[in-house]
Amino acid sequence: MSNHKEVRVFAPATVANVAVGYDILGFAINRPGDEIVARFNPELDGLKITAITGTGNKVLPFDVEKNTAGVSAQRLLEHLGKADVGIELEVHKRMPFGSGLGSSAASSAGAVVAVNELLGAPLSRESLLYFTVLGEVVADGSFHADNVAPSLVGGITLIRSNESLDIHHLPVPENLHVAVIHPDLEILTKDARAVLSDTVPLGTAVHQMGSLASFIVALYTNDLPLLGRSLHDHIIEPQRKQLIKGFDDVKAAAMSRGALGCSISGAGPSMFAICDSGYLAQAVGQGMIEAFAAHGINSQLYVSPINQEGVVVL
Amino acid sequence: MSNHKEVRVFAPATVANVAVGYDILGFAINRPGDEIVARFNPELDGLKITAITGTGNKVLPFDVEKNTAGVSAQRLLEHLGKADVGIELEVHKRMPFGSGLGSSAASSAGAVVAVNELLGAPLSRESLLYFTVLGEVVADGSFHADNVAPSLVGGITLIRSNESLDIHHLPVPENLHVAVIHPDLEILTKDARAVLSDTVPLGTAVHQMGSLASFIVALYTNDLPLLGRSLHDHIIEPQRKQLIKGFDDVKAAAMSRGALGCSISGAGPSMFAICDSGYLAQAVGQGMIEAFAAHGINSQLYVSPINQEGVVVL
Known part of the structure; x- marks a missing residue:
């Protein structure tokens, strides 16, 4: 580990569909979730995934373009004109894959927030949503925000339209x-x-x-x-x-x-x-x-x- | 016309479906609508439809069991144990049939409110809903409340379930x-x-x-x-x-x-x-x-x- 500036984030797991809202509703829970670290490394000429842990007996790709966290972060960096900045990305899975708990979404949401914070937070949390959805496309081939939206911003979220990412926060009853x-x-x-x-x-x-x-x-x-x-x-x-x-x-x-x-x-x-x-x-x-x-x-x-x-x- | 006690009501037309809520949403408008009169007549031994006006070149049945207003009122009277009370019912259509404006619903809603008021309002407005829906069954063969509910109580109404008549009033934005x-x-x-x-x-x-x-x-x-x-x-x-x-x-x-x-x-x-x-x-x-x-x-x-x-x- 270097002494360069780093940002470490926790991105929560999510429950999508929520019985009544297939593909349009989701909410976040406190645990489990993923930890993502983004760190400047001037010896790199771009984004590199340098660590993936917590995958048990499964394997996640280190190739940025094949990794949901990598793709999300890479598209964000390109959007910001920072694709040539040397950044290490570490993905620490703290939740199971293929579980229905939004594992890929948590990695995407964590990655874009970590990178955005590392760069001084040029974009708002809501503006990051688009990049997390691009990560979901890598994960399962479809452009859907019902996991990434609640992981990114919390609460119960409604996706009116995945195409236009028209997202709404719904009130959460007390004690739920x-x-x-x-x-x-x-x-x-x-x-x-x-x-x-x-x-x-x-x-x-x-x-x-x-x-x-x-x-x-x-x-x-x-x-x-x-x-x-x-x-x-x-x-x-x-x-x-x-x-x-x-x-x-x-x-x-x-x-x-x-x-x-x-x-x-x-x-x-x-x-x-x-x-x-x-x-x-x-x-x-x-x-x-x-x-x-x-x-x-x-x-x-x-x-x-x-x-x-x-x-x-x- | 006799001098016996009577109640005259106006029941508003309604817009059902409302684009987004087929069979579950409806709202009422101020005009058009139907006027219904219920009047005691001790010479009768039950409910009788004595006048139907405003039907233009169309014909509505005077037979209580075939008339949406008649059926609704009759079932209500039976529920109250008042089926032998002599009551005249007048149906004054002030809106077109087959228009998609809830013509039958307005007649049903008006009839049950008129009869209920005539009897001293033994039932709440919400309790009358069931009887209005029975009128809809006569009109088009299906048990649905998306027109009768808003005609009866006004506002924008959501029918969670037609079977259990689980009805909710939705807020109406100002100026709409x-x-x-x-x-x-x-x-x-x-x-x-x-x-x-x-x-x-x-x-x-x-x-x-x-x-x-x-x-x-x-x-x-x-x-x-x-x-x-x-x-x-x-x-x-x-x-x-x-x-x-x-x-x-x-x-x-x-x-x-x-x-x-x-x-x-x-x-x-x-x-x-x-x-x-x-x-x-x-x-x-x-x-x-x-x-x-x-x-x-x-x-x-x-x-x-x-x-x-x-x-x-x-």
Whole structure:
């Protein structure tokens, strides 16, 4: 490690889709997440990934153009006319891949914030969003902001349009806590997409739109019973739950212990349960661990309020 | 006319669907609407429809069980154990049928309020909703509240679930006015439904959900530019606009004059344009009249704020 100036950040994991808002809703949680370090190195003539840790038995590419954090940071540097500045990037994974917790999004969000801060923060947090989405394109081939937006800025975010990155922060009811459970299963995002039908019955779409709209109303009116009545996924969950062994039992465990709602986090296999207190979220999460265990599946529980900070400089 | 006690009410027309919320959103306007009279008549042994006016060259049934106002009132009387009370019901249509302005809904809403008031208002306004929806079943065969709810209680209403009649009032941004235009064309609700595909492409459904969610956000945050960006119907309008001669030109006329959004009212052929002032709504409406006229179609314009009262006792 050199003595050159560096910036170290933490970028939080995220829950996308949130039952009612496939591809348009997401929220951040306090843990897990990734740590990213950006450091000036005058001996380099551009960006270089110099360390990747925490990947377990998997491998992430060091090639800047093939790494989600690298691509995001590189496009930002090019936009700023700083592509020739020598910068080391370290990616310290503190969360599982392919988990449905926005692993690639956290790396992208952390990388652009770290690099932007290193350069004196020429861009606002919101202006960085575009570059994080370019990282997502490397990760799974699609231009979508439902993980990167909440990881970057925190809170519950609505993506009106991925094309124009029209993003809105939604109010977070007091006391809302979430139990997020990551079972020792793996689903590739592309497989999770492949299982989905190309079409939705019109009646199902209408039903889902009613749930989505009332979810938004519940956030604005702090109406937790309505939030609970609204948190139903009529479109995606019925198709994807087959990919998660024990899903029905785990969901039943969460609901029977008092969760307001429970569904798949992102493309899975992680699941989330929204609760009206941290205490309840802990109990609900414990029940979900036990339900997975009854199917012979180990799992990791994270209990958190909705993260409101997004990426933080450490 | 007898000297017995009577109640006369006005029930407003409504715009359902509202571009972003097929079958789940509706709002009321000040005019047009229906007048309904309920009057005790001890010579009768139950409910009888004694007058129907304003139907032009069309005919509405006097048979209580075949008339949307009659059925709604009859079910209410049965619920209250008052089915043997002699009551005359008069239905004075002050709005066109088959117009997409909730004609049957206004009659139902007016009838139940008139009868409820006549009996000393034993039920709350919200409790009357169920009976109005039964009237809609007679009118078009489906159990839906997107017209009756706003006609009954006013404002912009969200139907989370038609099955459980979980209804929510949404905030109305200041100054919001609407131009509603009824062209001299007729579309039957059943034909308007028949033209719709049974399925929606998943990507289109997601796009529509983003627009719906941001429309709700715009109402809560009084963000009229966002309201304008949100007011797009990606699902229904592209399929139904073929039923409305001149649609594209009329919409273009509204948008070019500054409307925030313009789409089909209910099942059509009426169209609505939402504007940020009454002055603008008048100008926009005038442009819409001219655009229909260029296609040889006469039309009637109504300019109104969002009606906040619903049915009023006169």
